[in-house]
Amino acid sequence: MSDSALSIAFNPAGIQLDPKKGLSRQLYHALRERVLDGRLSSGARLPASRDLAAALGISRNSVVRAYDQLYAEGFIEGRIGDGTYVAQLPDKSALPKKLSTNLSTGFSTGLPTGLSTKIPVLPVITSSKVIHSSALHKVARHSLDLPPSGPPRAFRVGVPAFDLFPFDVWSKLQAGFWRKPDLQQLCYGDPAGDARLRGLIAAYLRASRGLSCTAEQILITCGAQQGISLCAQLLVEPGEGVAVENPGYHAAAQAFAIAGAQVLGVPVDQEGMRCDLLARLANCRLAYVTPSHQYPSGVTLSLARRLELLDWAEHTQGWIVEDDYDGEYRYSGAPLSPLAALDRQGRVIYVGTFGKVAFPALRLGYLVLPNALIEPFAQRRSLDMRHSEVSTQAVMAEFMASGHFQRHIRRMRRAAISRRNALMAHWPQGVEGLGDLPAIAAGLHVTVAVSSLEREQALLAQANEVGVEINGLSRYWLHHSTEPVDNRAGLVLGFAAVPEADIKSALARLSRVWQ
Structure with missing residues (x-):
C-alpha cells in the first residue's frame, strides 16, 4: 500500500490541533489515543513526518517531536529505510486470564493490630516456579538500612543537586506566610492536604506527564515512602502476595512485609518487570513497580509490558503502585507518560515526590488515587498524623504558582x-x-x-x-x-x-x- 493510501486510512483530518497550544504535544496525545483505542493497529504504517505536517498544516519539527516522544514510550518503531510503524502490542485475547477465583476486590480500612515481630522470608520467583519459604524469623525489631546522612559525596545515590535549590526564594515565601498567617490555616487541616497545593500538583501532572487527574485525587504525604506505606496498610491483607521488582527498592518491599504480605520478587530484564512471570503468581493482587526508570537497573518498562501489567490488574481486580521517583529527569524529549496515564480501570496508584527536585529533608510527596480509594486513604492518614505541616504545603503551593517550581x-x-x-x-x-x-x-x-x-x-x-x-x-x-x-x-x-x-x-x- 502506498504512503498516500495509508495516510487516508490514518485520517489525519480527524486530528484537531489548537495553534495557541503546544502542537507537538497535542499531536502526540492524538496519535497515542488512536493506538490505544485501536484506530491505529499494530504494524500500521504512519505517514512520513513531512507528509503529515503538510496534511495538518503545521511545521515538520512539531511532527518530529511528537514522533520522537511516541518512539521513546514504545508506541511506534522505526524500520531503517522503510518508514515509521505502530509498534507490535500484545493481543488482549492472548493475555493471561484471571488465575484465582478467591481474590478479594475490597480493601481494608481498619487499623492494624500492631507491627508483628515475625517477619516472613521474602521469596522470589524464577522462570518456572515460585520458591516459597514457610520459615518465619523472630526478630526483636524490623531493621532496614537508613539513607546516609551528612553532606553528600560523590557518588551518593538518590540525592539531587540540592546545592542549587533557590533557598533565598523559599525563605522569602516562608517568611511571607508567617508574617501574617491566615488564621484558618492555623487550625487542623484537611488530612488529604492543602487544597491549593493539590490543585497545582494536578495541573502540573496534566501538563508535564499527560496524567489526567483532579485535585480531589491528590493526597499529600510526607514523602514517597509514606505513600508506599499507606498502600501497604490499606491494600494488602496478611498473607497475600505482593509482587516487587528484583532487584528493586528494598524500603518498599519491607513496607509490604511489615503489613503482613508475602513479598514476591519478580525478575527484571531489558524491558522491565517480567509480566509473564507475574501472571503465574497465585493470591497476588498488588504489584509495586518503577516503570519510567527502574530502580536500580535504569531500564524503562516497555509499552507492551505496561499493557500486560494493566491487563493483569484488571483481571485480578488488583492494584499497581507506580513509583515515579525521578520522572522529571529525562535528557532527550519530554518526560515519559506514567503508567497511570494508560489506566482506564482505576487500578493504578501513582506515587510522586518533591524530594528529587527540591531536597530530601523537605519530606513532601503525594499520591494520585483512583476515586474509590480517595476517602479511605484520607481517613487512614488522618489517624496517623492528622495532616502534613501546613506552612510547608502553603509555601510549596506559592513556589509552584509563582513559576519558581x-x-x-x-x-x-x-x-x-x-x-x-x-x-x-x-x-x-x-x-x-x-x-x-x-x-x-x-x-x-x-x-x-x-x-x-x-x-x-x-x-x-x-x-x-x-x-x-x-x-x-x-x-x-x-x-x-x-x-x-x-x-x-x-x-x-x-x-x-x-x-x-x-x-x-x-x-x-x-x-x-x-x-
Whole structure:
C-alpha cells in the first residue's frame, strides 16, 4: 500500500490541533489515543513526518517531536529505510486470564493490630516456579538500612543537586506566610492536604506527564515512602502476595512485609518487570513497580509490558503502585507518560515526590488515587498524623504558582545533564572486571556491571578508602534470590549530588586505586 493510501486510512483530518497550544504535544496525545483505542493497529504504517505536517498544516519539527516522544514510550518503531510503524502490542485475547477465583476486590480500612515481630522470608520467583519459604524469623525489631546522612559525596545515590535549590526564594515565601498567617490555616487541616497545593500538583501532572487527574485525587504525604506505606496498610491483607521488582527498592518491599504480605520478587530484564512471570503468581493482587526508570537497573518498562501489567490488574481486580521517583529527569524529549496515564480501570496508584527536585529533608510527596480509594486513604492518614505541616504545603503551593517550581526543574535537569556528562567523560577505563559505563538517558543514577560479587566488594572497599561513596548492586536483591550470586554484582552510582569538579576529583581517585 502506498504512503498516500495509508495516510487516508490514518485520517489525519480527524486530528484537531489548537495553534495557541503546544502542537507537538497535542499531536502526540492524538496519535497515542488512536493506538490505544485501536484506530491505529499494530504494524500500521504512519505517514512520513513531512507528509503529515503538510496534511495538518503545521511545521515538520512539531511532527518530529511528537514522533520522537511516541518512539521513546514504545508506541511506534522505526524500520531503517522503510518508514515509521505502530509498534507490535500484545493481543488482549492472548493475555493471561484471571488465575484465582478467591481474590478479594475490597480493601481494608481498619487499623492494624500492631507491627508483628515475625517477619516472613521474602521469596522470589524464577522462570518456572515460585520458591516459597514457610520459615518465619523472630526478630526483636524490623531493621532496614537508613539513607546516609551528612553532606553528600560523590557518588551518593538518590540525592539531587540540592546545592542549587533557590533557598533565598523559599525563605522569602516562608517568611511571607508567617508574617501574617491566615488564621484558618492555623487550625487542623484537611488530612488529604492543602487544597491549593493539590490543585497545582494536578495541573502540573496534566501538563508535564499527560496524567489526567483532579485535585480531589491528590493526597499529600510526607514523602514517597509514606505513600508506599499507606498502600501497604490499606491494600494488602496478611498473607497475600505482593509482587516487587528484583532487584528493586528494598524500603518498599519491607513496607509490604511489615503489613503482613508475602513479598514476591519478580525478575527484571531489558524491558522491565517480567509480566509473564507475574501472571503465574497465585493470591497476588498488588504489584509495586518503577516503570519510567527502574530502580536500580535504569531500564524503562516497555509499552507492551505496561499493557500486560494493566491487563493483569484488571483481571485480578488488583492494584499497581507506580513509583515515579525521578520522572522529571529525562535528557532527550519530554518526560515519559506514567503508567497511570494508560489506566482506564482505576487500578493504578501513582506515587510522586518533591524530594528529587527540591531536597530530601523537605519530606513532601503525594499520591494520585483512583476515586474509590480517595476517602479511605484520607481517613487512614488522618489517624496517623492528622495532616502534613501546613506552612510547608502553603509555601510549596506559592513556589509552584509563582513559576519558581518549573524554572527550578529546568535548572536541575540542566545540572544533572552536566554532571552526567562529567561522569561519562572521566569514567576510568580498562579496570579489571568492571563493565563499560552504559548510556544514561534518564534519572539520577547509573548501574555498571561487575564480573563477580568478589570483584564488586573489592572495588567498593577501594572506593571507600579514598572517600568515594558507591552502592553495590548486590544489596538491591532480595536475600533469598535464586539468581546466581555473580550475576547480582555491579556498582550503582548517583551522579547528581555534587558539582562537576567533585565528580572529576572522585573519578581521579578511583582511577588510581582501581588500576
